[in-house]
Amino acid sequence: MDLSLTDEQRAVQQLARDFVDREVVPNVAEWDRAEQVDIGIVKQLAELGFLGLTVPEEYGGSGGDHLSYCLIMEEFGRGDTAIRGIVSVSLGLVTKQIVKYGTEEQKRHWVPRLCSGESLACFGLTEPGTGSDAGNLTTRAEQDGDDWIITGQKMFITNGTWADVALIFARTDGPGPKGVTAFLAPTDAEGFSRTEIKGKLGLRGQATAELTLDGVRVPDSARLGERGQGFSIAMFALDKGRMAVAAGCVGLARAALEASVKYAKEREQFGKPIASFQLVQEMLADMAVETDAARLLVWRVADYIERGLTFKTEASMAKLYASEAAVKASNLAIQVFGGYGYIDEYPVSKFLRDARVLTLYEGTTQIQKLLIGRSLTGINAF
Amino acid sequence: MDFSLTTEEREIRDWVRTFIRREVMPLEQEVLRRERAGQPGLTADERDELQLKAKAAGFWGLQTPESHGGMGLSAVMTALLMVEIGKTFVPFQFGGDADNILYHANEEQQQCYLLPTIAGERKSCFAITEPGAGSDAKAIRTSARKDGTDWIINGEKTFITGGNEADFAMVFAVTDPERGANGGVTCFLVDRDMGWKSEPIDTMGEWAPAALIFDNVRVPDSQILGEVGNGFQLAMQWIGRGRYLIPARALGSCERLLEMGIDYANTRETFGKPIADRQAIQWMIADSSVEIEALRWLVLHAAWLVDTDGGVASRHAQSIAKLYGATKANEIVDRVLQIHGGMGYTRELPIERWYRELRLARIYEGTDEIQRRTIANNLLRGKVKPTGSLG
Numbered sequence: 001m002d003l004s005l006t007d008e009q010r011a012v013q014q015l016a017r018d019f020v021d022r023e024v025v026p027n028v029a030e031w032d033r034a035e036q037v038d039i040g041i042v043k044q045l046a047e048l049g050f051l052g053l054t055v056p057e058e059y060g061g062s063g064g065d066h067l068s069y070c071l072i073m074e075e076f077g078r079g080d081t082a083i084r085g086i087v088s089v090s091l092g093l094v095t096k097q098i099v100k101y102g103t104e105e106q107k108r109h110w111v112p113r114l115c116s117g118e119s120l121a122c123f124g125l126t127e128p129g130t131g132s133d134a135g136n137l138t139t140r141a142e143q144d145g146d147d148w149i150i151t152g153q154k155m156f157i158t159n160g161t162w163a164d165v166a167l168i169f170a171r172t173d174g175p176g177p178k179g180v181t182a183f184l185a186p187t188d189a190e191g192f193s194r195t196e197i198k199g200k201l202g203l204r205g206q207a208t209a210e211l212t213l214d215g216v217r218v219p220d221s222a223r224l225g226e227r228g229q230g231f232s233i234a235m236f237a238l239d240k241g242r243m244a245v246a247a248g249c250v251g252l253a254r255a256a257l258e259a260s261v262k263y264a265k266e267r268e269q270f271g272k273p274i275a276s277f278q279l280v281q282e283m284l285a286d287m288a289v290e291t292d293a294a295r296l297l298v299w300r301v302a303d304y305i306e307r308g309l310t311f312k313t314e315a316s317m318a319k320l321y322a323s324e325a326a327v328k329a330s331n332l333a334i335q336v337f338g339g340y341g342y343i344d345e346y347p348v349s350k351f352l353r354d355a356r357v358l359t360l361y362e363g364t365t366q367i368q369k370l371l372i373g374r375s376l377t378g379i380n381a382f
Numbered sequence: 383m384d385f386s387l388t389t390e391e392r393e394i395r396d397w398v399r400t401f402i403r404r405e406v407m408p409l410e411q412e413v414l415r416r417e418r419a420g421q422p423g424l425t426a427d428e429r430d431e432l433q434l435k436a437k438a439a440g441f442w443g444l445q446t447p448e449s450h451g452g453m454g455l456s457a458v459m460t461a462l463l464m465v466e467i468g469k470t471f472v473p474f475q476f477g478g479d480a481d482n483i484l485y486h487a488n489e490e491q492q493q494c495y496l497l498p499t500i501a502g503e504r505k506s507c508f509a510i511t512e513p514g515a516g517s518d519a520k521a522i523r524t525s526a527r528k529d530g531t532d533w534i535i536n537g538e539k540t541f542i543t544g545g546n547e548a549d550f551a552m553v554f555a556v557t558d559p560e561r562g563a564n565g566g567v568t569c570f571l572v573d574r575d576m577g578w579k580s581e582p583i584d585t586m587g588e589w590a591p592a593a594l595i596f597d598n599v600r601v602p603d604s605q606i607l608g609e610v611g612n613g614f615q616l617a618m619q620w621i622g623r624g625r626y627l628i629p630a631r632a633l634g635s636c637e638r639l640l641e642m643g644i645d646y647a648n649t650r651e652t653f654g655k656p657i658a659d660r661q662a663i664q665w666m667i668a669d670s671s672v673e674i675e676a677l678r679w680l681v682l683h684a685a686w687l688v689d690t691d692g693g694v695a696s697r698h699a700q701s702i703a704k705l706y707g708a709t710k711a712n713e714i715v716d717r718v719l720q721i722h723g724g725m726g727y728t729r730e731l732p733i734e735r736w737y738r739e740l741r742l743a744r745i746y747e748g749t750d751e752i753q754r755r756t757i758a759n760n761l762l763r764g765k766v767k768p769t770g771s772l773g
Contacts, residue, residue: 001391001458002384003686009383067383257768261761278751281758288757288768289680289702296679297672303385317672372671373664376644379656381664 003299005067012068016075019048024079028205032350035198037082037205039162045083046117051091055099060112066302070247074295077251078258081354082205084251088244089158090114093237094121094167098184101225101233106184110165122163122187124154124211125234131155132367134169135177135231139213141170148172148183148223150216156361160209161196163187168213169230177231182224191216202353238362239312242319243301245362249322250295252358256326256333256351257287263337263346274336283336287329294322313375320368323358330355385679391459397439398466405432406472413472414732417588424473426547433477433502443478445624446500452478457688461630461681468634471735473589477502481552482623483569483616486608495550495571507548509539509594510617516541517752519617520563524596526555526570533557533606535570535578535599541746545580545592549573552620553596554613567613571605572596587739625700625747626684629707632743633677635736636714640670642733643718646725657721666717673710680706698757698766705753708743715740 005013023044031037045051053069055061069092076084095114098106113119130137139152150170157166166185173179185192191214196207225233261284264275274280297318304311330351334341341348359365374380387395413423424432436442444460446452455463467474480499484506487496498504515521524537535555545551550573558566572578577599580592608616644667647658657663680703687696715737719726726733744750760766 001387001682001686003683004690005383254768257761261768265762275758275762278755281762282751282754284761285705285754285757288761289706291768292683292699292702293676293680293706296683297676299383300385300675300679303383307386314675317675320668321672321676366665369665369668370661372668373661376667376671377648377658377664379648379658379664381659381661 005071009065009068009071012064013071013075015048016050016072019044019050020075020079020083024076024083028080028347028350029344031080031082031205032344033204035204036207037080037086041083042086042120042162043117045087046115050087051095051117052115053091055091055095055111055115059099059107060115061099062115066243066305067299070243070298070302073244073247074251074254074298077248078255079251080205081248081252081358082203084244084248085158085203085206086120086162088241088248089123090121090163092241092244093123094165096240097167097182097224097233097237100236101182101229103221105221106224110184113164119164120159120162122157122159122166122209122211123237124157124166124168124185126155126157128153128155128210132364134234135180136175137169137171137180139168139170141172141181141183143172144217146220147217148220150183150185150213150218152213154211154213156197157209157211158206158361160211161194161207166192166211167224168211169234172227172230178228180230180234181227182230182233183218184222184224185213185216185218187211189216189218201356202350203357204353239315240305241362242315242368243298243305243311245358246294246298246301246315246318246322249319249326249355249358250291250298252326252351252355253287253291253294253322253329256329256348257284257291259346259348259351260284260287260333260336263340267338280336283332287332290321290325290328294318294325297321313372316363316368316371319363320365320372323355324365326355326358327352387462391462394455394459395462395466398441398463401436401439401441402466402470402474405435406474407470409472410470410732414729414735417735418729423588429474430477430502432474436476437478441476443500444476446479450497450500452500457624457626457685458682460624461626461685464627464630465634465637465678465681468631469638471588471635471732471739481506481508481620483552483607483620486616487571490604491571491607504550505544505548507542507544507551507592507594508620509542509545509551510554511541512538513540517749520614522554522556522567524553524555525559526557526568526601528557529600531603532600533570533603535572535596535601537596539594539596541583541591542580542594543591543746545594546582546590548580549575551578551594552607553578553594554617555596557610557613561611563614565611567617568610569607569613569616570601571607572599572601576601585742587742588735589739589742621747622697622700624688625697625704626681626688628743628747629677629703629711630681630685632707632711632740633674633681635740636670636674636677636711639715639718639733639736640667640674642731643667643670643721646722650723663721666721670714670717673714677703677707677710694760694765698760701748701753701756701760704748705750705757708740708750708753711740711743 049062052061141148141150168185172181193212195210333348417423443452448454484496526533526535553570557568579595582590684699684703687699
């Protein structure tokens with residue numbers, strides 16, 4: 001057993017840390033208020049290779065292992081969950097699936113564009129009526145000669161209004177998960193419209209959108225994987241995606257802890273820093289314990305992936321634990337900051353607002369518990 | 383980074399796992415029966431016999447250096463074995479280990495205390511806690527007054543693990559009240575036949591620590607361990623010797639308890655189907671499983687830092703593992719009891735016994751509150767970064 005990082009992993013971590021300190025941290029409050037990050041950041045992310053992590057270099061990727069990916073996601077999560085989401089959705093949920101399931105033509109066409117930031121991707125699984133129960137989605141794709149005609153609605157789609165390509169999951173056959181097929185649909189196709197969802201509790205800088213597909217025509221060459229394989233592609237993407245989300249959660253929890261430690265030493269009450277009060281120290285200690293535990297659960301998933309072991313349940317555990325830890329840590333951070341934590345001149349209220357989505361998306365806390373419970377008991381309690 | 387165990391580590395662990403399953407777990411029913419009749423779960427002879435069986439296979443002195451006939455295992459390996467031992471409530475421990483501070487003894491003392499303790503011929507106890515000094519160990523009042531070349535010890539120690547069985551005590555006494563913990567505390571090696579008495583203290587667990595009474599106990603100068611005045615440092619060294627071992631053991635208990643919970647959930651039927659079909663039950667199982675995994679890596683991470691770092695980072699990680707392990711073990715045993723319903727509350731099953739035993743984990747070797755204080759202080763004084771040793 002060896003829990004140390006290699007020099008290369010440390011270098012990539014430092015690169016991400018510096019990038020976040022320079023390009024993200026100074027801007028987050030403004031992006032949050034404007035409900036819009038500076039989308040120019042996508043190009044910057046690509047230039048440093050962050051949009052091509054773990055993707056083979058022959059397709060324009062920047063290589064690297066899964067732990068490096070987690071280290072970077074932690075730094076982005078520390079800076080801004082909205083930024084972390086851009087990467088984990090475009091790269092993690094879509095680009096990587098094209099690499100794994102795509103035809104040579106699809107790979108040559110999309111992957112270099114996505115890695116270079118020329119294009120951005122979104123992942124169209126969730127619908128207004130199917131969230132946790134994604135296997136029963138109702139968007140339809142009908143065959144018409146060599147083409148497919150896709151009709152339906154997608155909901156809560158991260159990167160939705162920015163994306164150039166959407167990985168759309170649609171029903172091509174009978175009911176349930178086996179009737180679902182995946183398509184790479186260009187978002188400028190006729191009949192494809194997008195509306196940004198405003199007024200979110202958190203993740204405000206992120207373009208979360210509702211997608212409407214009204215008879216969108218794509219050729220059969222846009223189909224990703226086999227007919228009927230769509231749902232298993234989605235699940236595979238989400239298994240690894242959970243690791244990335246969890247790594248982002250670790251970053252958010254750490255940001256809450258770092259801000260709290262700093263503030264507790266500066267803020268004085270009753271003639272001494274609030275850090276000298278035990279009830280404040282308890283909050284700091286509890287945040288530190290859960291952050292470390294979450295990070296180890298995340299790293300274990302990365303290690304299992306690298307060693308070719310199954311990691312589904314481990315990824316669910318990491319996602320469940322880290323997202324709940326992020327919510328708790330950011331809530332405690334507000335408590336440490338008191339009234340100042342409640343206003344957006346200080347960073348911690350945004351942490352809580354952003355953290356709150358982490359126990360919801362990419363599999364709610366409840367879904368993770370059901371997956372873990374099923375793996376332990378062999379009984380499906382869905 | 384590599385979370386895997388070496389083949390050797392797995393082999394050693396598997397041997398102990400088998401040993402615990404074949405030799406120790408079969409005693410559980412008898413241990414329960416005896417404890418409920420007010421007797422010790424395991425007699426000293428039975429414990430010695432088990433230890434000798436393990437010794438025959440080379441398991442003796444897990445952390446005793448090889449130069450002293452031990453196995454000299456790493457902290458990671460020891461933690462892995464402690465998990466296995468924790469899977470049973472039978473009060474078993476491998477033999478052949480001596481307190482770390484006895485290695486500071488001089489040549490003559492080593493012959494008299496260290497070596498016989500390693501050999502299992504003598505039993506020690508560590509006596510610092512007093513009725514008025516628990517977490518605040520600096521507040522001890524037991525005194526040692528110089529009288530010619532002897533010292534006269536007076537005072538009372540309490541909650542001393544092994545104090546009823548020990549034939550010598552490592553006693554911490556104030557030799558210079560002016561300096562207190564800062565150079566005024568000295569450690570003495572005091573044989574029982576030098577005149578101290580012990581009294582068992584009944585607890586809610588199946589384990590009785592002792593109160594030790596020192597009433598004008600006279601000991602010669604030659605019984606001082608280390609130097610006059612460096613007792614407090616020795617005490618801290620003893621306490622810090624392996625804080626990760628407590629959560630490691632608790633981890634094993636949690637694994638066994640969760641196994642019991644899963645088996646019961648799969649077999650117990652209500653309203654026509656196994657209770658494992660119910661989401662409420664699955665969630666208790668899932669939550670416990672997630673916390674067990676988090677605990678496993680906090681413990682192994684702490685042990686790994688003991689092996690590779692040994693400084694403040696390892697102490698910090700040990701406090702984190704101890705706090706988390708103690709807290710979660712109590713939550714997990716409570717959930718497993720809940721899964722078992724009324725049966726869990728009875729003495730038909732050992733769950734209530736684990737429940738009583740695990741409560742101690744939040745108190746001894748540094749309460750939850752002391753661990754939190756340590757963790758927060760390390761962060762606030764910049765001794766460790768919020769990124770931890772991992773970032």
